Amino acid sequence: MTVRVRMAPSPTGNLHVGTARAALFNWLYARHEGGTYIVRIDDTDQERSTKEFEDEILSSFRWLGLDWDEGVEVGGPHGTYRQSDRLDRYRQVAEQLVASGAAYHDVRSTEELESLRARAQQEGKHPGHYIRRPDSVANEPSDEGAIRLSVPQDRPVVFQDLIRGEVSFEPRDVDDFVILRSNGTPTYHLASTVDDVDYAITHVARGEDLLPSTPKHILLTRSLGATEPTYAHLPLLFGTDGKKLSKRHGATALSDYRAMGYLPEAVFNYLAILGWSPDGETTIFTREEAIQAFDLEEVSRNPAAFDPAKLEWMNGEYIRAMDRGQFVDSVKPFVEEAVGRSLEENEWERFEELAGLIQERTKLLPEAGRQAVFLYADIDEYDEESWAKVMTKSGVGDVLDMGIAKLSSLPLWDAASIESVLREIPEELDIGAGKTFQPLRVAVTGSSVSPPLFESMAALGREPTMARLKRAREELG
RNA sequence: GGUCCCGUCGUCCAGGGGUCUAGGACGCCGGCCUUUCAAGCCGGAAACGCCGGUUCGAAUCCGGUCGGGACUGCCA
Numbered sequence: 001m002t003v004r005v006r007m008a009p010s011p012t013g014n015l016h017v018g019t020a021r022a023a024l025f026n027w028l029y030a031r032h033e034g035g036t037y038i039v040r041i042d043d044t045d046q047e048r049s050t051k052e053f054e055d056e057i058l059s060s061f062r063w064l065g066l067d068w069d070e071g072v073e074v075g076g077p078h079g080t081y082r083q084s085d086r087l088d089r090y091r092q093v094a095e096q097l098v099a100s101g102a103a104y105h106d107v108r109s110t111e112e113l114e115s116l117r118a119r120a121q122q123e124g125k126h127p128g129h130y131i132r133r134p135d136s137v138a139n140e141p142s143d144e145g146a147i148r149l150s151v152p153q154d155r156p157v158v159f160q161d162l163i164r165g166e167v168s169f170e171p172r173d174v175d176d177f178v179i180l181r182s183n184g185t186p187t188y189h190l191a192s193t194v195d196d197v198d199y200a201i202t203h204v205a206r207g208e209d210l211l212p213s214t215p216k217h218i219l220l221t222r223s224l225g226a227t228e229p230t231y232a233h234l235p236l237l238f239g240t241d242g243k244k245l246s247k248r249h250g251a252t253a254l255s256d257y258r259a260m261g262y263l264p265e266a267v268f269n270y271l272a273i274l275g276w277s278p279d280g281e282t283t284i285f286t287r288e289e290a291i292q293a294f295d296l297e298e299v300s301r302n303p304a305a306f307d308p309a310k311l312e313w314m315n316g317e318y319i320r321a322m323d324r325g326q327f328v329d330s331v332k333p334f335v336e337e338a339v340g341r342s343l344e345e346n347e348w349e350r351f352e353e354l355a356g357l358i359q360e361r362t363k364l365l366p367e368a369g370r371q372a373v374f375l376y377a378d379i380d381e382y383d384e385e386s387w388a389k390v391m392t393k394s395g396v397g398d399v400l401d402m403g404i405a406k407l408s409s410l411p412l413w414d415a416a417s418i419e420s421v422l423r424e425i426p427e428e429l430d431i432g433a434g435k436t437f438q439p440l441r442v443a444v445t446g447s448s449v450s451p452p453l454f455e456s457m458a459a460l461g462r463e464p465t466m467a468r469l470k471r472a473r474e475e476l477g
Numbered sequence: 478g479g480u481c482c483c484g485u486c487g488u489c490c491a492g493g494g495g496u497c498u499a500g501g502a503c504g505c506c507g508g509c510c511u512u513u514c515a516a517g518c519c520g521g522a523a524a525c526g527c528c529g530g531u532u533c534g535a536a537u538c539c540g541g542u543c544g545g546g547a548c549u550g551c552c553a
Contacts (some may be wrong), residue, residue: 010553045552112552117549126479127549146551148483164482173480173549181551212481212548233482236547240488244546273489274500280491283502300490303546307488310503320516361515371514390513422512437512449514 001034004202006044006071007061008192011054013054017306018237020064021271022026026205026273027066027236028294033388034233038199039071040081044191046256049084060254063264064271076097076101078199090186093224094147094179094453102223103179104133107145128175141316144248147180151227157215161234162203162296169214169215177216193217197226205232208303228308235275235303245306257311261334261365266315274304284317328352331368333350337370339376350375353459357451371451375460379446379468386448391476398424399439400473407457408466415458443472 006316007023009015030037039061043049058073072078076156079085097103120129130387133150151174158168181189196204196217198471211233221228239249251257257267278285278293285293328351335351336342343351348454351358351372362368382391390396406421441453444465450456457465 008553012553027534042553048552113551119512121478121549124478128480139513148551161482167481175549178551183551183552188551188552208482209547210553213553214481235483262480270489275489277490277501277503282499283490300548302483302489304490305488306505308534316516343492357515360517364513386513419512426512433512435512441513445513447513451514453512 001202003030003033004038004200005030005035005065005197005205006009006038006040006199006201007068008195009319010045011050011057012045012048013053015060015446016245016252017254017257017271018252018268020254021274022205022207023061023066023236024064024236024268024271025276025294025296025299027068028290029205029296030069031291032294033201036064036069038067038076038081038201039074040195040199041083042188042192043082043084044186044188046084046185047322052083056255060258063258064268065264081199083186083195086191086195087185088386089185089198090190090194091180094186094190096267097149097179097223098147100223101150103144103149104176105145106134106176106178107149108134121263126173126175128177129172131177133173133176133474144182146178146182148176149179149216149223149358151216157218158216159218159228161211161232162205162230163235163299163301164211164233167211167214174219177208179220184239189213189216189220193220194224195219196229198226201229203232203296204229205234207468208233208236209401232299235300238303238305240305240307242305249306249443250308253356262311262315263318263330263365266311266318266428268339269318270311270314274306275302276301284314295332295350311466314365319365321361321456322359323350325354328355331358331362331365334366334369335372336369338366338373343376347376350459350461354451357455361451374445374447374450374456379471381446382442383447383449383470386446388473390448391472393435393439395429395431395435396439397473397476398429398435399431400443400469400476401447402429403436403440403443404469404473407462409463413449413458413462414467418457419454440469444468 005026008021019231020136027037029035039058041054043054056392061068068074068310070078071081094103098105120127133148148207151171153154153171156168156170157174158166161167177189178184180186214231214233218228235243237245239245245252245354251260254267256265268287272290273283276294277283283296320329327442353427354372354375358368358371361371404423407418410417410421422437422440429436437453438448441450444453444460
């Protein structure tokens with residue numbers, strides 16, 4: 001039997017990194033097994049679901065490179081792959097289960113149910129312990145109320161989780177849960193398992209938060225006359241403080257990382273490493289290598305902390321691994337954004353002169369923009385800290401004067417020539433290299449942190465460099 | 478409270494009875510390189526939650542304990 005796995009996001013928010021990782025594992029498994037990866041939209045929560053979120057989620061999937069073989073937007077043999085289009089199907093299934101005796105209408109009020117739960121809790125039992133088919137009135141056929149699945153109390157629900165091994169639930173700890181609301185709409189449990197059955201899903205890899213729901217889904221599947229899929233419950237993602245990953249830890253939406261200048265390959269790699277590794281030694285690997293080595297059974301059982309620092313390091317690795325042209329292309333929008341206007345073709349030549357040096361120093365795409373602005377925009381104001389640290393020292397004026405003098409008579413304006421005359425300064429003045437090059441750097445780039453000085457001057461050009469040196473000299477007074 | 482899941486460096490991932498004085502990666506600390514910042518290189522600190530048991534031998538198996546987490550809704 002060929003493997004069929006699915007990802008079923010709810011379009012009630014942006015794609016969360018945790019969901020993205022679950023999608024990634026499903027995708028890897030499908031690709032490794034040569035199976036089918038399906039994307040379906042779980043929008044039974046019609047209040048909170050929006051088209052915008054759906055679009056955002058799908059575009060994030062595509063950005064990450066998680067293409068799907070079947071499902072929403074790409075089609076397939078199972079309709080639109082959108083739950084809101086299948087409401088009749090769910091309703092029909094629910095009624096059929098009532099007819100077969102597996103489910104029943106429940107007209108009890110919220111208060112009644114609450115008191116049943118309270119009683120169970122007081123007695124130290126599972127809260128759902130007393131949520132059962134009432135043995136009197138409610139057995140009558142009815143159109144009223146919600147529909148609950150009647151959980152058979154005769155034996156435990158046992159299953160083999162691919163990641164956790166055997167997991168078992170006593171039936172008394174599984175309440176008769178609602179499958180169809182009194183307004184006729186399906187709950188997640190119903191819609192999701194009906195879809196899994198109808199779409200012939202063979203493996204369900206999902207967050208561990210759904211582990212307690214699994215006996216419900218198994219029971220439902222069986223009462224539909226089907227065999228449940230193989231489950232694999234993925235460990236959850238946390239922040240570095242061990243708490244649930246939330247806004248407090250920074251960005252949680254995948255699209256935020258895209259906007260911050262992360263590369264999809266790096267995010268892919270990092271997400272994959274959270275809970276899995278090909279061999280315990282390798283941390284950087286390609287999609288192909290991941291597909292080759294991936295197995296759900298080798299996914300860790302422990303929750304993983306999402307560590308932004310490691311992601312950033314990894315992104316730097318990927319940026320440095322790009323070829324020059326690729327780097328320049330990816331970084332162009334960020335440079336223009338930093339400069340505040342679009343750049344002409346000839347202006348890019350100056351950037352390309354420095355591109356290699358900038359690339360080495362870039363972990364996040366926008367950082368490249370910050371390093372390159374000095375090439376295109378005059379210095380509005382010098383970086384305050386840099387000025388205070390280097391320009392207020394004694395002897396800075398002399399350095400600038402000498403720099404101006406030596407550079408103005410330079411016949412050839414290239415990095416090597418610039419270096420050779422500038423190197424004379426510390427010798428003649430008998431001061432350290434840092435003392436001479438740092439002031440020049442601040443004068444020319446506006447900051448004590450920049451790409452290497454001689455190359456920067458060369459790329460900037462003679463006129464602007466001289467102008468900036470003179471201006472800094474004047475600012476010194 | 479109840480049910481279920483989990484417990485190796487600060488973090489991620491290895492190790493699943495002897496080769497573990499526990500390995501790799503990020504981060505951290507120190508050094509080298511150096512005009513700054515990175516990168517790179519070298520070195521360092523850093524973990525088997527605890528208690529019992531099984532065994533010649535346990536990070537590895539079993540039990541308990543403690544701790545963390547998820548769920549506990551006519552949300553998903």
